[in-house]
Amino acid sequence: STITILPELGMAEQDFVADFKRYYSHRLGRDENCTSPHYAYEALSMAISDRLIERWKKTYNTYKETDCKRAYYLSMEFLMGRTLSNAMLNLGITEAVEQAMYDLGLEMEELVESEPDAGLGNGGLGRLAACFIDSCATLRLPVTGYGLRYEYGMFSQDIINGEQVEKPDHWLRNGNVWEIERPEYTHRIKFGGRTESHIDEFGNKRTSWMDTQDILAVPYDTPIPGYRNGTVNTLRLWKATATEEFNLQEFNAGDYAESVAAKNTAENITMVLYPNDANENGKALRLRQQYLLASASLQDVIGSWVGRHGNNFSEFAAKNTFQLNDTHPSIAVAELMRLLLDVHGLVWDDAWAITRKTMAYTNHTLLPEALERWSVSLFKQLLPRLMEIIFDINAHFMAEVSAHWPGDTDRLRRMSIIEEGDEQHVRMAYLAIVGSYSVNGVAALHSKLLQQGLFRDFYEFWPDKFNNKTNGVTPRRWLAACNPELAELITATIGNGWLTDLSQLKKLEPFAEDKKFRKRWHEIKQGAKQKLIDYKKHEHDVDFNVDAIFDVQVKRVHEYKRQLLNVLHVIHLYDRIKRGDTANWTDRCVLIGGKAAPGYYMAKKIIKLINNVSNVINSDPDVGRKLKLVFLPNYRVSAMEKICPGADLSEQISTAGKEASGTGNMKFMMNGALTIGTLDGANIEIREEVGDENFFLFGLTEEQVEEMSRHYDPNAIINQDEDLLRVIKLLECGHFNQFEPGIFDDILASIKSPHDPWMTAADFRSFIDAQKRVEAAYKDQDHWTKMSILNCAASGKFSTDRTITDYNTEIWKLKPVNIDNKF
Ligand code: 26Q
Numbered sequence: 001s002t003i004t005i006l007p008e009l010g011m012a013e014q015d016f017v018a019d020f021k022r023y024y025s026h027r028l029g030r031d032e033n034c035t036s037p038h039y040a041y042e043a044l045s046m047a048i049s050d051r052l053i054e055r056w057k058k059t060y061n062t063y064k065e066t067d068c069k070r071a072y073y074l075s076m077e078f079l080m081g082r083t084l085s086n087a088m089l090n091l092g093i094t095e096a097v098e099q100a101m102y103d104l105g106l107e108m109e110e111l112v113e114s115e116p117d118a119g120l121g122n123g124g125l126g127r128l129a130a131c132f133i134d135s136c137a138t139l140r141l142p143v144t145g146y147g148l149r150y151e152y153g154m155f156s157q158d159i160i161n162g163e164q165v166e167k168p169d170h171w172l173r174n175g176n177v178w179e180i181e182r183p184e185y186t187h188r189i190k191f192g193g194r195t196e197s198h199i200d201e202f203g204n205k206r207t208s209w210m211d212t213q214d215i216l217a218v219p220y221d222t223p224i225p226g227y228r229n230g231t232v233n234t235l236r237l238w239k240a241t242a243t244e245e246f247n248l249q250e251f252n253a254g255d256y257a258e259s260v261a262a263k264n265t266a267e268n269i270t271m272v273l274y275p276n277d278a279n280e281n282g283k284a285l286r287l288r289q290q291y292l293l294a295s296a297s298l299q300d301v302i303g304s305w306v307g308r309h310g311n312n313f314s315e316f317a318a319k320n321t322f323q324l325n326d327t328h329p330s331i332a333v334a335e336l337m338r339l340l341l342d343v344h345g346l347v348w349d350d351a352w353a354i355t356r357k358t359m360a361y362t363n364h365t366l367l368p369e370a371l372e373r374w375s376v377s378l379f380k381q382l383l384p385r386l387m388e389i390i391f392d393i394n395a396h397f398m399a400e401v402s403a404h405w406p407g408d409t410d411r412l413r414r415m416s417i418i419e420e421g422d423e424q425h426v427r428m429a430y431l432a433i434v435g436s437y438s439v440n441g442v443a444a445l446h447s448k449l450l451q452q453g454l455f456r457d458f459y460e461f462w463p464d465k466f467n468n469k470t471n472g473v474t475p476r477r478w479l480a481a482c483n484p485e486l487a488e489l490i491t492a493t494i495g496n497g498w499l500t501d502l503s504q505l506k507k508l509e510p511f512a513e514d515k516k517f518r519k520r521w522h523e524i525k526q527g528a529k530q531k532l533i534d535y536k537k538h539e540h541d542v543d544f545n546v547d548a549i550f551d552v553q554v555k556r557v558h559e560y561k562r563q564l565l566n567v568l569h570v571i572h573l574y575d576r577i578k579r580g581d582t583a584n585w586t587d588r589c590v591l592i593g594g595k596a597a598p599g600y601y602m603a604k605k606i607i608k609l610i611n612n613v614s615n616v617i618n619s620d621p622d623v624g625r626k627l628k629l630v631f632l633p634n635y636r637v638s639a640m641e642k643i644c645p646g647a648d649l650s651e652q653i654s655t656a657g658k659e660a661s662g663t664g665n666m667k668f669m670m671n672g673a674l675t676i677g678t679l680d681g682a683n684i685e686i687r688e689e690v691g692d693e694n695f696f697l698f699g700l701t702e703e704q705v706e707e708m709s710r711h712y713d714p715n716a717i718i719n720q721d722e723d724l725l726r727v728i729k730l731l732e733c734g735h736f737n738q739f740e741p742g743i744f745d746d747i748l749a750s751i752k753s754p755h756d757p758w759m760t761a762a763d764f765r766s767f768i769d770a771q772k773r774v775e776a777a778y779k780d781q782d783h784w785t786k787m788s789i790l791n792c793a794a795s796g797k798f799s800t801d802r803t804i805t806d807y808n809t810e811i812w813k814l815k816p817v818n819i820d821n822k823f
Pocket of ligand 1: 122124278280370659
């Protein structure tokens with residue numbers, strides 16, 4: 001087939017192939033003797049990247065010329081994964097390129113697989129940022145992502161003797177063909193030093209921040225193409241480098257080697273992503289990273305503003321808005337004040353009015369231990385001017401509160417941005433709330449709990465600031481690209497409108513009653529399961545059968561996510577097999593994957609337990625094909641793209657009230673998995689959309705968890721439940737750690753503790769019963785397929801196109817910009 005690619009740009013197929021060949025042989029200097037697919041991947045990516053550049057410049061210039069209102073998504077994490085397939089999909093050239101590569105004797109899949117993941121994030125929050133910027137581009141919204149260009153992304157996970165071993169992820173080793181360095185937009189970032197104040201000619205207090213040790217922030221831009229719409233937005237990531245004079249000073253003193261070595265201090269700032277998905281408190285390097293992101297991004301936006309409007313900021317808030325991805329970049333509130341006051345000469349009230357109309361804050365967690373606090377002494381040392389400004393913001397804010405509630409000193413203490421105690425701390429969430437015009441949670445339950453619990457006082461003060469934006473995922477990557485067979489069936493059935501309006505999946509609903517359609521749906525699901533088996537065969541010699549339930553839990557390993565509850569269920573199934581209690585058995589293959597924060601002791605123990613249980617079960621001839629347990633090492637974006645099409649059952653089993661939203665739950669649903677889940681985060685909304693009859697609900701509600709935690713007695717629960725008692729006894733007698741005595745004692749103690757905040761024992765019975773309903777349902781394959789179709793059909797709400805449309809209509813208020821190009 002001769003498929004023409006974008007002839008207007010001189011991008012016909014023959015030109016494309018010529019470009020590919022030229023890059024391969026002349027740019028990269030390879031020939032037919034080169035066996036590594038990596039260079040073919042690079043040459044192909046360069047040829048494709050060329051096809052984005054015209055649109056990118058056009059988009060950039062259109063935003064500038066129209067002087068439209070713009071939004072900036074500030075995030076310490078952008079978990080982008082791979083770029084190649086996504087770029088081809090959004091340009092609409094997937095099939096043409098595949099054919100062209102095939103004609104050259106190249107296997108597309110091999111090229112795609114040789115791209116490293118851009119793992120610049122921990123999990124949900126980072127991947128959400130990536131899905132958001134995809135949807136912004138597709139919705140033609142003028143939104144720029146600002147983040148950090150970590151030299152090392154999320155560590156890669158090896159499992160050795162059942163334990164997690166972290167390996168650094170040097171993802172940039174072979175270069176990155178998708179980024180463009182733009183040294184012309186470098187900004188200077190100050191650290192340390194001291195401040196000095198004086199009164200200016202108008203009687204205003206003015207402050208200088210001096211004797212600082214500066215570093216430079218250099219931007220690297222990645223194109224973010226919309227879905228076949230001509231828009232190409234920008235993800236701008238900052239790299240820290242040393243300043244010129246930083247070296248020179250030392251050089252003049254004769255310490256050449258010292259001065260070159262000192263460069264490291266500066267460049268270390270963006271060296272590595274912090275691999276904790278909860279707060280790692282108090283690390284100075286982390287605060288430096290956060291300030292670098294905030295300051296460089298704000299200077300970038302303000303610099304371009306001043307270029308167009310001079311020092312007139314009267315329209316700044318009407319034309320610019322910053323969305324803060326959790327508190328990680330929330331020092332931007334104080335930095336915007338500093339830039340407006342100290343650099344651009346505004347007075348306090350004007351600067352504060354602008355700041356408060358410009359910043360918006362998204363919260364992603366209710367866990368109190370995950371809330372960011374910085375010690376005032378560290379803050380002062382690293383960022384003295386910022387600390388002063390935060391104290392001033394707090395003084396003004398405290399005056400506001402006491403005007404509203406005169407004499408309520410306890411309220412002042414509770415709401416203060418500065419927490420008093422042995423040592424003073426800055427409460428970053430409060431700084432974000434006070435400095436923002438919008439505060440949102442990421443699912444309905446989560447937003448409600450924020451208002452009634454964590455941020456109750458603030459909600460009482462400013463009810464209109466608070467709102468909910470239920471998360472989503474981009475259907476381009478998480479359905480169209482990762483599951484092309486299912487996507488093709490959907491398009492053949494209801495047309496291709498669903499790609500940009502996922503609510504159209506509703507049109508699949510009647511086809512759940514269509515026998516032929518169901519047969520095809522089932523074939524595709526089984527095919528995806530087989531592919532998953534083949535993919536896993538590389539690493540495991542476990543033989544799992546395609547007719548078993550594929551029961552999947554992939555996410556960061558955390559006690560609140562309760563991978564432990566999942567393992568207890570697996571041990572219970574094993575125990576049933578050993579006791580011969582296998583009437584009406586349904587074969588099951590349990591897949592668990594996820595990384596533990598390197599310093600999280602219990603999470604690492606849980607990984608070890610999963611692997612030990614897996615070894616015992618998978619090698620027991622009594623068990624055979626009835627049950628398998630597999631730990632999937634190094635779970636990451638590109639692994640999820642292979643996993644989610646092949647899942648039958650999605651495990652979303654967090655303790656109610658603890659998972660803010662979850663987004664893996666949405667990817668699985670879109671790909672036709674059924675959910676077994678608690679009433680937590682977005683699970684509640686998933687169940688609402690699909691109906692209780694197509695969802696396996698279990699467990700305590702958030703209120704019941706709260707209530708029970710006051711008189712929780714796990715030992716009584718264990719003793720009253722034969723099945724649980726046997727599971728606990730198997731663990732206690734060391735059945736899964738025959739040669740490693742005592743290694744699971746702490747896990748056992750946590751289950752039995754009346755202070756176990758995750759209430760694993762409390763939900764065991766209800767979980768086991770729900771799993772029984774799963775088994776019964778899976779026996780009726782045809783009915784299961786119906787439910788699978790209905791899950792996909794009901795997943796329309798969980799597109800980030802919907803989420804971003806809500807952010808835009810209720811918070812940002814941007815107008816879509818048509819990039820009028822004929823290509
Ligand atoms: C903070 C300080 C120092 C070092 C690390 C951190 C840090 C880094 C990442 C704290 C938290 C995170 C990530 C949190 C996260 O991913 N939260 C998840 O966000 C998803 C998107 O909204 C939700 O769906 C999940 O429920 C939530 O757990």
